[in-house]
Amino acid sequence: MVNRYFILTLLLFSTLASYAGGYRVSLQGGRALAMGHAGVGVIDNAEGAFFNPAGLVHLEGRLEIAAGISFVSSEIKFQNSITGQYESTNNPVSTPFYVYSNYHINDQFSVGLSVFTPYGSVVEYDTDWAGSHLVNRIDLSAVYIQPHVAYKINEKLSVAAGPTFIIGAVDFNRNLNRTLTDLDGNRSNVTVKASGVTKVGWHASAMYRPMERLNIGATYRSEVIMNPSDGDATFNNVPNSPMTPFEDSKFSAELPLPAELLIGAAYEFDKWTIAVDYNRAFWNVYKSLDIQFENPNVPDSHNPRNYKDASTYRFGAQYQLNDMVALRAGYYFDETPVRKGYFAPETPRTDSHNFTIGAGINIGDHFRVDAALLYIYFDEIDASYDHYMEDGVAVPFGGAYKTSGFAPSIGITYKM
Amino acid sequence: MKLLYKAFIASAALALVACDTNFDDRVTDEGFYTSGSADLSTFVAVGNSLTAGYADNALYKSGQENSFPNILASRFEFAGGGEFKQPLMKDNYGGLLLQGVQITDNRMVLSFDEEGNPAPTVLDATPTTEITEHLSGPFNNLGVPGAKSFHLLANGYGSLSGLSTGQANPYFVRFTSSESASVIEDAMEVDATFFSLWIGNNDILGYATSGGVGEDQTGNIDPTTYGGNDITDPSLFAGVYSQLVEGLTLNGAKGILANIPDVTTIPYFNTVPVHAIPMDAATAEQVNGMFDQYNQALQALVVLNAIDQEEAEARFINFNEGQNAPIIVDTDLTDISGILIQSGMVDEETANLLAQLRQANTDDLLLLPSMNVIGTLADASNPMSIMGVAVPLPDELVLTKKEQERVHTAMESYNATIQALASQHDLAFLDANMLLKQVAQDGVPYDAGVLTSEYVTGGAFSLDGVHPTARGYAFLANEMIRAINDTYGASLPVVNVGEYPTVTAHNN
Secondary structure, eight states, X not given: OHHHHHHHHHHHHHTTOOOOSSSBOOOOOHHHHHTTTOOTTOOSSTTHHHHOGGGGGGOSSSXXXXXXXXXXXXXXXXXXXXXXXXXXXXXXXBOOEEEEEEEESSSSEEEEEEEEEEEEEEEEOOTTOTTTTTOSEEEEEEEEEEEEEEEESSSSEEEEEEEEEEEEEEEEEEESSSSOBOTTSOXXXXXXXXXXXXXXXXXXXXXXXXXXXXXXXXXXXXXXXXXOSSEEEEEESOOSSTTOOOOOEEEEEOEEEOOEEEEEEEEEXXXXXXXXXXXXXXXXXXXXXXXXXXXXXXXXXXXXXXXXXXXXXXXXXXXXXXXXXXXXEEEEEEOOOOOTTBOOTTXXXXXXXXXXXXXXXXXXXXXXXXXXXXXXEEOOEEEEEOOOEETTEEOOEEEEEEEEEEEEEEEEEEEO | OHHHHHHHHHHHHHHHXXXXXXXXXXXXXXXXXXXXXXXXXXXXXEESHHHHTOBTTBOOHHHHHTOHHHHHHHHHGGGTOOOOOOOOOSSSSOOEEETTEEOSOOOEEEEEOTTOOEEEEEOXXXXXXXXXXXXXXXXXXXXXXXXXXXXXXXXXXXXXXXXXXXXXOHHHXXXXXXXXXXXXXXXXXXXXXXXXXXXXXXXXXXXHHTTTOSOBXXXXXXXXXXXXXOBOOHHXXXXXXXXXXXXXXXXXXXXXXXXXXXXXXSHHHHSBOSSOEEEOHHHHHHHHHHHHHHHHHHHHHHHTTSSOHHHHHHHOOOOOSEEEOOEEEOTTSOOOHHHHHHHTSSOHHHHHHHTTEEEOOTTSEEOGXXXXXXXXXXXXXXXTOBBTTXXXXXXXXXXXXXXXXXXXXXXXXXXXXXXXXXXXXXXXXXXXXXXXXXXXXXXXXXXXXEEBOOTTTSBSBOTTSSSBOXXXXXXXXXXXXXXXXXXXXXXXXXXXXXXXXXXXXOOO
16 A cells, blocks of 8 residues: 555656756755755654665664655846846746655665655746847756665664666757847747656765764765757757758757765754754866757857855754644755856856745654745845857846745655 | 744744845836936837838838837837837838739848858748738838938828829838828827937938939929939928928927938948959950050040040049959049040940040949949950940949039038937937947947948848848947937936847848
8 A cells, every 4th residue: 555655656746847946956855844954964754865864774664755745936037227128937836856765674774765856947038038048948857766775883873875866857948149030030049858868876875873862964975967868959940041050950968967965963852853964066067068969060059157066054943842743944055056157047046045944743653744835035146147159259148136936845754 | 832933923924025026126117217308108200211120121020120219119118108009011021012013122131152152132032011901000100211301291102192103102101191191290190209300311312322323402492303313402401300390399299310321331332342353464454455545535635625634534544453443434524425426536336435434443432233243244245345344334333422422411411400400409319420430430349249331241231231230220229218318317228239130141
C-alpha cells in the first residue's frame, strides 16, 4: 500500500516538473523550509535524504517517507527611466517537489531512494520586450534521482553516499538580435529545446553527534555539467537572405549544475530545536552559456556568465508546542553568484533576504503534515548585462530590477 | 509561548504586505514624466513622407509604425498622451493600387548575389493597398508622401477624381475626410493640443532629385503654374507656412516645427563618386582624340563670342590615366548645337550631343541612379556608346553647382521663415538641417556604433537614399523630444536608437 502510494506520487510529480525564480531553488523539505531551509544537523524525518543522508541512520521508523510540493510565485520587474521601458514577467506558478525515503536494513545500514528538484527556472517576459535579444522566456528543469546508503560507524559518527541521476530539460527562446526582422517586421528569434538530458553525479555526507543534543553534519553533492547534444534549435521570422542563413538545426550546449557543500549544526533544548546551516554553491564553474549549432552556417552563440561561488547562511528554530503541533520560523541570507556587469535577465538574482514560517502537525502515530511559507525579498537594484555583442561592440542592457518570490509549501511524512 | 504566537502572526502579516513588489518610483506612474507647459493629450502630425514614415521608396506598415510621430506619441503616452491613429497601409510591400492597377513602386529591399554583393532591389510582391478603399478617420498622422507646402492648403488634394488631373495625391485619397477637404482642414478637425509640422522638403527635393530638370520658380507665386520638379517661390512658401502655423495654433495648441535639411547631404547625392570611371593611359588618349575637335572648336566659339573664355575652360574635356569624371549634359551651358550645325563642322546628331556638354567636376553631384548608368552602353549594338565617356549623362542624373545653389538659396529662405515662426509662436524647433549635417559629416554615436549617411551601411538612411530608416527616424524623434523638453519644461523619455532597425535584407 505504501509502496504503491510512493510510486503514484512519483509519477504524478514527474509530470509537474517545472521550477521557479532563479536557477537554484531551495525548497527541498517542508520541515526544513519553515526553519530557513536549515537541516544538515537536524534528525527528524526522511527530508534528511536531501540535507544529510548520513543522519538517516538515526531515524526512529523502520521505513520513513516524506513527500511535498511548493507553489512558487515569482515576479521580476524591470524598468529603465531613460527610455521609459517597463516590464514585468508573466512567470507561471512553478511546482518544485520532493519524495524522500529511508529504510533501515539493520541497526547499521539504511538505504533509500529520493527524487527532488534543486535546480530550475521559469522566467517569461513579454515577447519582444526591451531585453528580448537576451531572453524572451526560459524553462530550465532538473530532476535529481538519488539513492543512498547510510552507515552508522558508531553512536557518534555516521556516513552516507550514493550516486545522483539527473534528468534535465531546457526550453529557451530569445530574439536573434535587437533589430533583425522578416519582411513584415516580425522579430527573428530562436528556440532551443532539449529534454531527457541525463547525467550522473554523486553525493556524500557525514553526521557527528558529539553529545546527545548536538548534531553536526556535512553534505557534498558533486557538480554535474548537463550537455544536451541532440536538442532542436528552431529559427522563426528569419528574412529570406543569404546574409541570415539561420536554418533549423540540432544544437549542443553545456549548462553546469554546480557542486554544493552544506555544513550545519542543530541543538535541542527543552522544547526548542535550533538549526544553523552554511551552504556554499560552487557557481564559479558557470563561465559561459554557449550554444553550438550543428549547421555550420549558423554562428554559435556565446554568452559569458562568469558566476562566482556563493554562500547562504541559514537560521531556523522550532518550538514543540505540544504532542501534536510544532511551530517553526527561520531566516536565510542568500548571496548572488552574479557579478557586476553580468546581470542577465534570464536569471536576475541579487542578494536576497528570505523569511520562513511554518508548522508541523502530527496526525496519528504514522503521519505528519508540514506546512511552510517562504517569502523572498530582493532589494531594488540598478544592474546591467554588459557582454552582449553587436557588430563587435559590447551593448549593455540594464536598468532597475525588482524581484520577489513567494512560496507556500506542503509536505507529508509517513513513519512506520 | 504568547511571544511565539505573536511572532507567527506578525511574520505572516509581513509576508502578505511585503508581497507588493513595485518599484519605489515606477516609470509608468503618473507624474514620473511630465509634459511641462504642453498639453499632449491629442497630437496631430502634419507633413509629407517624412511625417508618414516613408522609407525604402515606399510607405509600408512597419515603416509607419516606426514613423517619428508614432515614436513621439509613444513618448507622449508617459505624460498624458492619448491614442495616435495612423492611416496604415495594408501590407509591408508598399505599392499603391488604383482600381487594381499598381501606381507606385513596392518598397526596396537589400538583396545579395551569390558572391555576397549587396544590391538594393525593388521587392517582388503583389501589393494589396487599394486607394479607393477609403479609410475613415480622423487620423492623427496626416503625413502625405509627396506633398509640398502649398499642397497642404489645397482643397480636393484627396479627391479621387483629381488624381487624373494631377491635382490630388493618391496617399491622401485613401484617408481624406471628403473629396473637397485639404490636409490642413483635416488636421484642424482633430482639434489637437499638440502638433508637429515638417513641410517644405519637397518644395526643393523634386528639383534636386530630378537633377534640376525643373524650374526655379522664385518670383512666381502662382503654384498652379508649377511643375512637379520646380522649386517653390520662397515668399509663397513663407505665406503658406505662416497660414499652416496659424491654423494649427488657432485653438492655442503647442507644437514643434522642423526645418528643411540640406538635400545635398543625403546619400542620394553623395554615393556615386564624381571620378567614377577608371581608365588606362592608352584608352584615355584614344578618348581624348575623340574630343580633340570639340576642344578646338571651343576656342573658336570664344572668338565668335558665342561663349566666354570661362565657359570654354569649363567645357574642355580631358581624360587621364586613373579615375575620370564622366561627361554630362549641363543645361546651364550655352546651347552650341545651332552654331555647330551652321558651321558645318559636325552633323546634327553629333551637334546635339555636344550642345551642352562638359566633363563633370568635383562641384557636381552625381545622383544615386547614375550608379546603374555610368559605363553602360547607351546603344547596346554600339560598343563605343559608353555612358559618361562617349555619351553624356543626361541632365537628370547630375546636380550641378548652379543647381545646388538654387536649391540651397531656397532652403535658406524657407528655414529662415520656419525658425522665425517658431520663435514668434513660442513653438519647439527641430534644426533638422544641422542634425543631418552632423550625421553626414561625423556621424552620430549610439549604443552600438555610429549613425552615418553612408548608403546602405550607415544606418541613418533607407535604400532610397533620401528617407531615413526607422533608426534614422528614431534619432530625429529623440531630438524632437529634447526640443520639446527644453521648450516646454517637459521631462519626456527618449527611445533607444539602437533598438530600431535599418535596412531589410530580402532576396526576391
